[in-house]
Amino acid sequence: MRLVIARCSVDYVGRLQAHLPMADRLLMVKADGSVSIHADDRAYKPLNWMTPPCSLVEEALEDGAVLWVVENKKKEQLRIHIEEIHSELSYDLGEDPGLQKDGVEDHLQALLAEHIETLGDDYSLVRREYPTAIGPVDILCRDADGKTVAVEVKRRGGIDGVEQLSRYLELLNRDELLAPVQGVFAAQQIKPQARTLAEDRGIRCVTLDYDELRGAESQELRLF
CATH class of the missing domain: 2.70.180.20 (Protein Yojf; Chain: A;)
Structure with missing residues (x-):
């Protein structure tokens, strides 16, 4: 430079x-x-x-x-x-490692896996990036009753994300060892159309607070 x-x-x-x-x-x-x-x-x-x-x-x-x-x-x-x-x-700046964004989907996924109880009491993690024939499911876990739950994690949840999770659920439910598999669509923001489509397909929507997951106080103003 x-x-x-x-x-x-x-x-x-x-x-x-x-x-x-x-x-x-x-x-x-x-x-x-x-x-x-x-x-x-x-x-x-x-x-x-x-x-x-x-x-x-x-x-x-x-x-x-x-x-x-x-x-x-x-x-x-x-x-x-x-x-x-x-x-x-x-001055020789050397090779730049590139921009590393805080709060990208991989970080959000890792935090949710670490705090899987965010999805409900007595939830337990099976694994992250659970493989399927069409790609890995972000998180596979079990609820309090031991039923399998597939979780798709997004920063901003749109219809495409719901469609993606729906395809995963279709495949996972063919596995007798996993079925019945429920779906959770988790994101920091979920678009109204995506929420409507998800709920119509029996997929639960969860809004994630990134600051809360990483143990930091949210910077948003709150009344309580």
């Missing part, structure tokens, strides 16, 4: 013509070769940019200025005329 704060003007030469007049800006050159020009506003969105693959050639001008010519395979160019560099920093 190379970060240059400089007084510069920028011209885009390609399918269209665009010009940024002389001003102080942040120039960002990433390891993948991309170049972007930023102002001190607009949040993350750059004023102009060139995506890889592209080349960057620096040329010293007679007046002491520097010209960056950034060109892609289509021969489009960013011509960055740097009048003065205020600050410059280069």
Whole structure:
């Protein structure tokens, strides 16, 4: 990563013509070769940019200025005329592991399996990711009477999730060792249409509180 704060003007030469007049800006050159020009506003969105693959050639001008010519395979160019560099920093960030979202379905599934009693008193876990011929059921468990329960876990429960659970139930109920198998559709939010379809098919709907499952206080305002 190379970060240059400089007084510069920028011209885009390609399918269209665009010009940024002389001003102080942040120039960002990433390891993948991309170049972007930023102002001190607009949040993350750059004023102009060139995506890889592209080349960057620096040329010293007679007046002491520097010209960056950034060109892609289509021969489009960013011509960055740097009048003065205020600050410059280069640093190797290494390989990024990517964004890990808190509260995704896998986390929600793991928490529900750990606190299976959320579904009812004396519920017991059989296993997570119980295999079937069309894919794994998120959670297989037993209720207080020892009956088998298949659970589909979603962050936002829609009709597709109910259909998916219905297909699992059809297969599981063919297994004499498991049948009769009941269904639970569990999600942080369940759409009204999905709830109606689930209840029509005898599937119980459970709304999950992620903060409560992980033992944290909910940030929502409550009366009681």
